[in-house]
Amino acid sequence: MLPGISGFDWSVGHVIFLAIFFSVLACVITVIAVAILKAVRDFTKHKAEAICWDEEFRGLPLSARRCRHDISGRVAGRTCTNGFKCSHCAFNDEILAKETAPQDAHAFGFEMPPGRLYHRGHAWVEPQNDGTVKIGLDDLGSRLIGEPSKVELPERGSHLQINGVGWRLTKGGRSIRVLSPVAGTVIATGGPQEGWYLKVKLEDAKTGFRHLLQGEEIRSWLLQEMERIQRLLSPPAAGISLADGGVPVPDFTMAYPDADWDEIWGEVFLES
Amino acid sequence: MLGKAMGRSLDGNVLERGADRAPLGRFCLWLLPWFLLLGVGLYGAYLCLAHGLNQTNMNNRFIFGLWIFLDLTIIAFGAGAFFTGFLMHVLKRRELRAIINSAVVMGFICYSGAVVVLAIDVGQPLRAWFTFWHPNVHSMLTEVTFCITCYLAVLLIEYIPIVLRNRRLSQIPSFLVFEFELHKMMGAFAVVGTFLSFFHQGSLGGLYGVLQGRPFAFREGFAIWPSTFFLFVLSAIAVGPSFLILITSLVRKITGKRLVGTEVFDLLARISGWLLVVYIMLKSADTLVWLNRTAPAVGFLGYDFYTEPTLGIWILMAEIILFGLLPAVILINKRRRQSTGWLITGGILACIGVAINRFVMTIQTLALPTLPFDPYVLYWPSWQEVATFLGVLAYGVIFFSFSYRYLPLYPKERELGKT
Structure with missing residues (x-):
């Protein structure tokens, strides 16, 4: 040889x-x-988390990748190809240049306090007076999981990246990861009494919150999410039927114990 | 409590999210007979390796038997892997993304199965490295050995990103990042795979075409390559897409799930059909040249090869018309290929046609006499040979079953399942 x-x-x-x-x-x-x-x-x-998210995003179904402005009805039939990085999206800048109306405190029975912004993976962001932000799981996300058997928050001093892993919850033996809506350093955490949250010192305040849902688009997004959940909960032969009236139960998993929650959590929390 | 989420299937945490898979118990039941068959195959292989090739019905006349026929056939079927990769990465047919993972797995099964059978056929696997260390560069078989082992390595590398997309493994960031970087380079592997496959498919045909002492197989050609070199390449890339259609349809039938869109089947069938047309035209021309010029030049009339009824003229007609021209016509016809029944019929006929071609080249070549005192000899494989053959089949089913269950072989399956 x-x-x-x-x-x-x-x-x-x-x-x-x-x-x-x-x-x-x-x-x-x-x-x-x-x-x-x-x-x-x-x-x-430190590109690994961004790559992981891009890979995750590539595996999401089309229904989970609708552009926020398609959901809010500003444009029709637009799918995001940018991994929800709206801060780097010229189309998003153009749309958000218009004034947005203040949001309601309640939408479809879910608590959506004014002043909060939302990430597509169901995390909220609340800017604080000291320049930091608080982040947590939104009301719909909380009700979809119910009482988790375990919550794994990052330790103080941990670094978060936008669309990287924020924190993890465990329910029914399945691990659910919640995407971080901001990039920064964790400076405090809140336990079950205060409602699970993270306090984060932003890495780059200039980035702003353009990538987060705000104002009137939150209602449209919530409606879309409820439709998606209803479709996932409906038997294959049946069509989608949205409830008319009533209030959402605190734990959806108890109301639909036979549903494929693994799939639903995957779709809603943007995990392929 | 939570039904599906709590795990109707014990391995639910490893399964693709949203992929509806059978409970673990039923999956094990499905695997049981295949493992039994694999066990029988391993025993047959053990007998051949421990006691020698006297366990087979091969002899000094039939130096190639069932195993080489099997090798040539599954390597031709496995061409679907490299050809699909070539179409997707080089010719940018992005719609094939829906089927490329399963094509890689099928290719890996075909090639690894072929290499295992070759190792048993060679008889002394501990000395297999001799072929690499002391290669006979004048032998087509050396080219085949090098190309097949190299391509198997390429297929293994192409399989790694699919494994790393497993739900549990993809949660490990380093695996996912490595998969991402490796995936970006798949174009390079597609090109290398195409190069390797082109040469070994050709060399497998070439090694029969150069047999001057076997007028049934000997062919004229271009430069150092006999016509069989090119016909083997062409028939392999023609039948590879058909084999992909068949396996995907079979998996769909067994699982009851839509795995890929109809546009993928349509594209594969169209490619397969037109390549079959070209192949059958060239094969017919080659047969005419062989019968009217090559064989008479060494003292044989064309009919001399077909005097025995067991392998008479019918096999030539069947190969070219029934299992060549007919599937080509079915697959190039838009209306026909859009009907599932016709599509599968076309695919089956095309695969049988190429299998017959490999059978003719391996078995019929050796069955025919070349000297006046030679008898016509037929060969039947021993049970050990058949068992090894079935063992490889069982290995393929088991490997594919595990891959289908735990890996994203059909990325569109989840989406199509909801439409």
Whole structure:
């Protein structure tokens, strides 16, 4: 095979054949080595969480990737291809330049206090007077899970990235991860008595909250989410039927124990 | 409490989210007969390796038997993997994204099965490295060995990102990031795979075409390559998409789920059909040249090869017309291929056609006499050979079943299940 090995000779056929073979081998090894090196570089440059989210986003069904402005009725049939990074979306800037109306404290029976902004993965953000923000799970998200058996909040000093893992909940043996709506450092956490929350010092205040849902678009988004949930809860043969009147129960999983909650949580919390 | 969420299936945490899979117990029941068959196959293989090839019905005349026929056939079927990769990554047919993962898995099963059977056929697997260390560069078989092992390595690398997309594994950030970076380079692997596949599919055909002592197989050609080199490549890429259609339809039938959209089947069938048309035209021309010029030049009339009724002229007609031209006509006809029944019929006929071609080249070539005192000999495989064959089949089913259950083989399945 190689010079010095019995049977090798410097004939044209031998050299061409082995050159092609070793070129292929070198190509395969190089590609793997480059992939490993790039993966290491992604970690050292803190790009890993963003890549994980992009991969997650790619696996989401189309219904979960509708543009926020499609949901709010400002445009029709627009799907997000940008991983919900609205801060870097020119179309979003253009739309949000228009004044948005203040939101209601209640929408479809869910508590949506004024002053809060919302992430598509059902986390709320509440700017504080000291420049920090509080983040937590919104009312619809909380009711979809009910009482979790375990809550894993990040430790103080942990770094969060937008669309990276915010915190994890466990229910019925299934782990549910909630996406972080902001980038920054966790400076305090709240337990069950105060309602689970994280207090975060923002990494870059200039980024602002353009990527978060606000004002009147929250109602449209909630309606869409309820439709999606109803569709997932409905038997395949039946159509969607939205409840007319009444108030949402505190724990949806108790009301629909036979539903495929694993799938529903995946869709609602944007986990493919 | 929570029904499905609490785990009607014990392995629910490992299953694809939203993918409706059978409970673990039923899955194990499905696997049981295949594991039994695999056990029988392993026993047959053990006998062959422990006691030698006297366990088979191969002899000095039939140096190739059932196993080489199996190898050539499944390697042709496995061409669906490299060809789909080529269409998607190089020719940018993005709609094939819905089926590329399953094509890679099928390719991996076909090639790994072929390599295992080759290792048993060679008989001394502990000395298998000799073929790499002391290669005979004048042998087409050396090219085949190098290309198949290299391509198996490429398929393994292409399989890794699919494994890393498993629900549990993808929760480990380093795996997901590595998968992301590796996935970006799949185009390079598609090109390397195409190069390797092109050459070994061709060399498998070429090694029969260069057999000057076997006028039934010997063919003229271009430069150092006999016509069979090109016909094997063409038939493999023609039948690869048909085999993908068949397996996907079979999985759909067994699971009762829509796995890919009809546009994917339509594209694969159209490609398969037109390539079959080209293949059948060239095959017919090659057969005419062989019968009228190549064989008479060495003292044989074309009819001399077909005097025995068991492998008479009917097999040539069946290969070219019934299992070549007919499926080609079915698959290029838009109305026909849009009907599931016709689509599957076309796919089955095309696959049988290529299997017959590989059977003719391996078995019929050796059955026919080449010298006046040679008898016509027929070969039947021993039970050990059949058991090994079935063992490979069982391995394929088991491997695919696990991959389907735990990996995202059909990314559109979830979406299509709701429409």
